[in-house]
Amino acid sequence: MALLVVLGGGESGVGTAILGLKKGYEVFVSDKGKIKEKYKNVLEHFGIDWEEEQHSEDRILKADLVMKSPGIPDKVPLVKQLVEKGVPVISEIEFASKYTDAKIIGITGSNGKTTTTMLTNHILASAELKVGMAGNIGDSYAKMVAENDFEYYVLEISSFQLDGIVDFKPSIAVITNITPDHLDRYEYEFENYIASKFRIAENQDENDYLIYDADDTVLVEWLKNHPVKSKLMPFSLNKVFEEGAFIEQNEIIIKTTTDTISMIKDTLALEGQHNVKNTMAAATIAKLVGIRKETIRACVSNFQGAPHRLEKVLKIHHVEYINDSKATNVNAAYYALDSMKSPTVWIVGGVDKGNEYMELMPLVREKVKAIICLGEDNEKIKHVFGNAVDLLVETFAMEEAVKVAYKIAERGDTVLLSPACASFDLFKNYEDRGDQFKNCVKNL
Known part of the structure; x- marks a missing residue:
């Protein structure tokens, strides 16, 4: 039986442990800090072996596969040892994706990703699609895959989670914007952080979509020098596209190969120019998934917004x-x-x-x-x-x-x-x- 070691006993770690157990792994969860009572109870319930406030290196180094929680940097000595030994060290999204046939919508960016994820989920759920929202938000993606049979996953994905992917491939990817953030994790090199965000599209092919902010010079420049295989769907407040989302007079227009939808800008529930962009991204996803215009319009006008965000x-x-x-x-x-x-x-x-x-x-x-x-x-x-x-x-x-x-x-x-x-x-x-x-x- 292959040994799956999970580093970090939080939401993503415990979710991965449950899915790993279900898929026939021997599972060991190790956390250098304290594990919360609620997670200990879950691990005990499933009979999963765990430790806290230490890492038993001899046991961890015997792993066949390691899932590392996003909060643990790659430069930690234990992680380096594992990599040197040739043990794959992956993220939860990489691990869980292997065990679902659902259509994956992956959303990343420095800002706006939570709002865009929640609005997208709101539209898909209102259209009565079987959808799960996970990743950097709410419940563990791996736990959802273990316990549900969703047709769609809307995942908010951080750069740390993208650092641990190998084959992860969303059919629709979104990059809301890229501004300097978390540079302490990327050798204070902005380029490293940008490259990390763009990993969301690295396994995509011509049947997939990348939705991005065409007003963001960082994104536009990077795409010019590092083209992707996926079909590009830009959005902008001041440019117009054959395909993509843009503003004409007081309307948001979203054009895909097959259809066009327009929405009056003043009817949006969320305030601020940045939220016009978040709405454009979510509505473009909804259009690509094939959701009715009436549903999209209703959802963008009644959405409540993310907590702790304005x-x-x-x-x-x-x-x-x-x-x-x-x-x-x-x-x-x-x-x-x-x-x-x-x-x-x-x-x-x-x-x-x-x-x-x-x-x-x-x-x-x-x-x-x-x-x-x-x-x-x-x-x-x-x-x-x-x-x-x-x-x-x-x-x-x-x-x-x-x-x-x-x-x-x-x-x-x-x-x-x-x-x-x-x-x-x-x-x-x-x-x-x-x-x-x-x-x-x-x-x-």
């Missing part, structure tokens, strides 16, 4: 509080500030991933009346924006940040949490950061 929390004394905790990089914060319509008190900061804040300067000068830093190290933010706003305050806890914002904000202002940074200095993850923000606002 999520309206409350209005208190005519001040709007917005939770954009999912903005873990500068580009995401750019979208958020760009969509602000009133003077903004901006809560920003966290773990800096090599951020370049200067591109936010025009928006900060135009829209931001005060900055509240929320992080253990705020030096870079203070250095860049110290002279750009009248007031900059340092805080080290969410409750403090929200109370300061409440004091500063005046009638008609907006308080925006859009950190532009990772959350791991003060919070478990961006969800924890967003939930704390919402709770603190509700307790004002």
Whole structure:
């Protein structure tokens, strides 16, 4: 019996363990940290062998196949040893894809991928297709493959997950955009990160589709120098295509070889130019899958949006509080500030991933009346924006940040949490950061 070793006992790890067991592997789960109680219970239920707070190297190095959770970098010594021994080290999406005949829709990008994934899933589910949504969002893809018989999978896929693929091949792939992010994992080389994102299309052939933002110069340049085999379906706010999605007057037009659909831009549920693009991508997928125009139009006008992404929390004394905790990089914060319509008190900061804040300067000068830093190290933010706003305050806890914002904000202002940074200095993850923000606002 072949030995499958799963490194990491989180959602993707436990899901992979269940699928591996079902497919006849001997399975061993090893986590260097603590495994959450709920996952331990699942492993015990299935009789899967596991360990926590250590890696038993002698046992792990005997593996026939290793599934590595996306959070573990390739440069970890144990992973290097496995690779040197010739043991395949793959990601959950690679492993699970081998065991399903479903049509796979893979969505990646620096920003917008969660919203695009959720909207796509919303349209397909509304059309009563048998669809599962997984990957970097919600439930484990491998666990879904083990327990369901879906016809479609809509997968949100991170660059870390794409680093661990060999044969993974979505029939429809989307790259929403590429901006510098996670550079600490890519030797601080932007090229490496771009190449990683484009792996989503590397196994595609001429029967497959790649949907991409034709306004994104990084994407356009890369495609020019590294052509793909799949059929290209661009979307744009200012270009027009024979096939693709574009704007004419106040309408979104989506053209495929067989059909055209138009939608009035003002009917979209999601606000902001970036969400016009996310909607274009999701609607193009729906069109390629063959969903009726009426269904697509209805879905883009009634979609609720992703939590922690420009999520309206409350209005208190005519001040709007917005939770954009999912903005873990500068580009995401750019979208958020760009969509602000009133003077903004901006809560920003966290773990800096090599951020370049200067591109936010025009928006900060135009829209931001005060900055509240929320992080253990705020030096870079203070250095860049110290002279750009009248007031900059340092805080080290969410409750403090929200109370300061409440004091500063005046009638008609907006308080925006859009950190532009990772959350791991003060919070478990961006969800924890967003939930704390919402709770603190509700307790004002």
